[in-house]
Amino acid sequence: MPFDFSHESFRQARHERNQLFTVRPEFVEGLIPSFSNNPILIRILLTDMKSSLAKVCFKLILLVLLYVPGMGSAEDTAAPSDFAIAISKLATASMQEREAAVQQLISLKAPRTLPILQGLLDGQLYKLREGDKLVLAKQQDTGFSLVDAASGDDLGIKESTDIQKIPLNNSLRARLRKSLGNLQLNSTETAIRIEAVKAIAKVLDEESLQLLRDRLAIEQETIVQDQIRLVLALEQLNSTTKSPRIDAINLLKNHPTQEVVNRLNTLVEKDDEGNYLETDSDVRNKAKTALAAINSKISLYSGIETLFFGLSLGAVLVLSAIGLAITFGVMGVINMAHGELMMLGAYTTYVMQQLMPNQLGAAVLLSIPAAFVISALTGIGIERGIIRFLYGRPLETLLATFGVSLVLQQTVRSIFSPLNRSVATPEFMSGAWQINDFLALTWNRFYILIFCLLVFALLLQILQRTRLGLEVRAVAQNRNMAKAMGIPTDWVDAMTFGLGSGIAGVAGVALSQITNVGPNLGQSYIVDSFMVVVFGGVGNLWGTLLAGFSLGIANKLLEPAAGAVLAKILVLVFIILFIQKRPRGLFPQKGRAAEN
Amino acid sequence: MMLMDWYRNDKAAVWLMAAIVITVTLLPLGNLVFPADSPLRVTAYSISLIGKYLCYALLGLSLDLVWGYCGILALGQSAFFALGGYAMGMYLMRQIGSRGVYGNPELPDFMVFLNWQELPWYWFGFNQFWFALLMIVLVPGLLAFVFGWLAFRSRVTGVYLSIITQALTYALLLAFFRNEMGFGGNNGLTDFKDILGFNVHSDGVRASLLMVTGLILIAAFLASRSVINSKLGRVVTAIRDQEMRVRFIGYRVELFKLWIFVFAAVLAGIAGALYVPQVGIINPSEFSPLNSLEIVIWVAIGGRGTLYGGIIGAILVNYAKTLLTGWLPEIWLFFLGAAFIVVTVFLPDGLIGLLQRLPKRIPIRKVKAGAA
Amino acid sequence: MKKLLKKVSHLAAAVALATSALGAGQAQAEDTIKVGVLHSLSGTMAISETTLKDTMLMMIDEQNKKGGLLGKKLEAVVVDPASNWPLFAEKARELLTKDKVAAVFGCWTSVSRKSVLPVFEELNGLLFYPVQYEGEESSKNVFYTGAAPNQQAIPAVDYLMNDLKVKRWVLAGTDYVYPRTTNKILEAYLKAKGVSKKDIMINYTPFGHSDWQSIVADIKKFGSTGKKTAVVSTINGDANVPFYKELGNQGVKAEEIPVVAFSVGEEELSGIDTKPLVGHLAAWNYFMSEDSTKNAAFIKQWQDFIKNPKRVTNDPMEAHYIGFNMWVKAVEKAGSTDPAKVQEAIIGVEVPNLTGGVAKMLPNHHISKPVLIGEIQDDGQFTTVWQTNKVVDGDAWSDFLPESKPIIADWTAPISCGNYNTKTKKCSGQN
16 A cells, blocks of 8 residues: 555654754753862862862863773763663664664763764764664774764774664864853863864853853863953853953953954944944944954955865966867867866776775875876877877867767766765865964865965976976977987877877866866866967967966956956956957067968 | 869869768658668667757868968867857757746746746747757857957967967856756756757657758858868968068958858857757766867867868767777777877878878878968 | 778768667657656766655556556656756656656756756656755746745745744855845845844855855854844755864754755765764754654655665655656546647646655646745754744745746746746747
8 A cells, every 4th residue: 555645643753853853952962060069160160269179170071071981980870771772872773763872871871972973963973783882983094993872992994895884964063162162161181172163152141141151260271261362252242231241352352253243233223224233432433443443454364265165266277278288288289188188187086096995195195196107198198199190280189089079988988977976175275274263264176276286386497497398398399300300209208298298187187176076077178178278379388377266366366356257258358459469478488480 | 074083183072072971961851751670770879869960060071160270279269169059959958948847937947946936038039940040140150250369460370379269168057057047057948848949859850860960061061161261261361371471462361360260160169069969968068178289189080171171070089988898998099199199100191191191192181380 | 992992881881870879769669658867967066966866767567567657657768968058958858758758757857957948948848856946937837846935945944933932044055046035035034124234144155165264154143133133045966065074063953053955865965974963953844753644654655665764755855756756647638648738737736755654746837835934853854943834835936026027937827937027018038
């Protein structure tokens, strides 16, 4: 019998399930009160601890609670069987029951609660596929090192196939984070405390304020004290008397964060009729000047950010164009398969990561030489097999290499399937360099920018300092004369093409970190790459560098005003017009060789 | 007399034209005369397919003019094709009138859909066929004129010219993708109903469109031929072979180039306009730089600098595509890619060159390579 | 002269050959029932559509193992429209006139569907379209087995608003008709719910957009005002990977600014490093992680068929699964593959879906579906966090757009119309 959705009982079941979801907030909301029910914590948190003995006690107990799990069993007030039930629920139950289990764990106040919850939040809580035992797992080179979640016993190393991660959802995650944050406020590490204060500042409520005030009373480190004062100053803005508010603004003015800006903005807001919501004009004006000062800083930061965005876009353009600048600029070969050579580089990264699944970072670094070799060999193959028959017919290289690009694309599609492949971002390239609240530079872009400059410098060295470079330049300037001087032009051609292709492969490694690795990777960059080379001036590496960066920055400057599409169109139109003015790009080649 | 002359000079071309005439008369007859179950019946599928090939042939011809005879490797020919197509598409959209899904007599469906209140100014006039015809010629022609005037005057040549024509079509591609432009964005213009009051899906209209396409192709071929054989054509060919020398002799090279560039753009626009009612859709992907490259490849495969080479190349490549995408859907790109490589490396003069090389008595029309 | 003649005769032969090949295949004995598969196997859309081709081959294979249909074997006719929209129309015509297929399963993008629509209407073919789309269409010849906006977008926004208490909205999409329409519907819906204009940010980007730095920075700024912010993403396929990578790197966490996507499924996730995405959301009508016996069997069958035990399933595959089974059932009911009879028989047909419920073909040629919202897990799967308590009927014409509000689709007598205006009592847009 087919399942009938209109069936009453079914509807009821669904309804209850939804009910569970709507009740959900209360579960975890209980986390903090539940800790304050804990006699130890009550003693710690709510007593005015002036005696140094109490401080020592506090630190000791917290140390026990937070970092030496399992040792606090003497104070375990819960029946172990309840704990076991909660643990097993956590391991096997459905998502909503899991939330109940988390709630139960919290209310049980078991000493293992904290490491388990922390593990859950960090995605380190797993269960064994056999027996559903809850474990904390850490990835090692050889597999996962496991710790029994309930007892803290070491369980040795297991394969990733033996364990299964405990899933988690956003609401639970957010509340876990908040509750853990409140507790971390009392960590022994200064840095963790500062982070906790910052985290609390984002979700200020009466409860967390109280926690902050208590912490301030016992805090020894000045940095943490200042941080707490800043957060409390945000609260102080709500005061009913004028002078503490003015003081707060004065304090906050010098430590701008997003919360400060938001809070100050509410002081200068107008209602629908145009009247200020804030009635005290002194406070308002003070807030206005403070905001103006902060905003000028912010706009400076956003200027820097835009510049960085532009440079990093430029770096991608330069990387993808610079190999082309060699094959196209130096050799006069219009290589439409250039994009596909980049694609090969990206796929090399994918394969390397498959070969070294536990060392993603090293895999990415190793794929740089690997991709260079693979793309270079492919390039040499293309040159020897096809292009050498076409010298003196530059425009026809376009057609043949277009054929090559179709073949390469379809080859990749046949080998790796038409689906995109997942290339992981290594740890050191994830996240951002948070300079302050308003300025953060993402690491992957940052490294790509540096990588681009390195590749460029290296290439320049090769072309100017090595024998190969000398010969390449000689052939580029005058093929026949070079031949007459005894330069093996065939060999030089193959090497040049190999070099250009290899660089394309290296660019592919960089691209694998920011975009799709799939059969269409090359096509999406080929048009842009040609633009960069032509704009910079064919045959000039410096031109390519400058062109890439200036187009990137121009794009990013236009983008906020015009939108992404229009910005790109405008840049294209600019290139078209620019070429009319300077038909040979930014840095035209000089001398006789420059003629057709 | 003149015909005999022509026949003697350019026999293959005559025969090709004859084949086209036969095709475009016999096929529609086969479609209209025979009943649906007769084995001799030509299906509507074949009719619209051949119609499409002939449009591509006209496009190939137009590129052969600029590339084969003038040495300008334009990678933006598809832009003119698509503009012509859009002009026709706009006319066809206006003909839908109040039969659209929302029943708005003025606005096309996609505009109603996206809350446009009134017709943008550039859509005015397209409810008149003559206006659409004018635009089909004028818009690509004007764009080619402005672009060419700027480019040729500043002596942008060779690869630079190729790349900026590519930039042009790429910019147009992006622009037409934008829904704010009022050309239907990615969905483009489709769901046409009538042309000149006749149902576009009827057999009669399809057959007539095929005939018209064939006739226009022949007319375009003859016109191109007379242009090439005129004094202007000789100068253009000279520019291809030695631009500097022609300039030093005192010709204003840029004007000759501009002339041929605009003429080819208009032909491409007409091809686009004929294409749209036959395939039933025009969408920004027609502007894609890859499409332009494909046109170049048709001409290269057919044999450039021969006029009919572009036509034959376009028809053959597209026919192969039709067959291969049906027979070998998984691996057909290998064949297409390989064909491009083989033709460029081993058949620099294309298939026509191959045919001409076989009978030694016919002199080979040498195309100077690397002229651009 | 002789050689010339020979040459021309070659040409003429080529023309003849071409024409005969194009018109061939008309007088074949009908010992099999042909099923057309019209999915791009090359070009930009191959990434999504190839899977659906394989799904169809698997199901046709399965049906043949069960003894075929009406005592005949099914035969799949696969063609490659190569992500080229006019080629879609050409291939559709080829399938219908040359191969004489009984039904076609195919298309992914709206533009490909729009391109083939006139062909199917003219030749009275049947098209099963398996992808979520913008609605505002109901053709006699098309069966929409993917989600209409009311089966995906609106429930997702409801979830964000009621369960996550979202107050500020970023509607980010690729610039084409599906995001445009969806965002328009959502904007109207949000405004009706009292969200003010300044709390809605709308952003469009081109296809395959790869540099998301500025836009993600803008989203971050927009979401930093203290009000809970969410991103409703209709960003298409390829652009998603760089988008999510940028989100992850700029530190936009799912708990702070969740992104709910309508075009990111298991298959897209299999091409992404999912660690930075954990907790972001997607709204679909099917997740691979759904716990049902049908689903388990389907996954096993698929992984065996494709010979890859790690291969994932996704929502459009389920749509084809439902569509194909509905077609089979309707053909059996009608006792014929004649499109007219199937069109009549298929309305009201019920088949099990993969989430443990039943899908029904409605008179407007859309189907009923449950709506699921899932959070991305770091293994590339979704965990369902919310679902509608009963199936939602697909609505072809959105009630939140003023122009389409009075329009309904009903392909049963007496209306028999895809866009019937209930106010003017007229059926417009028909040939």
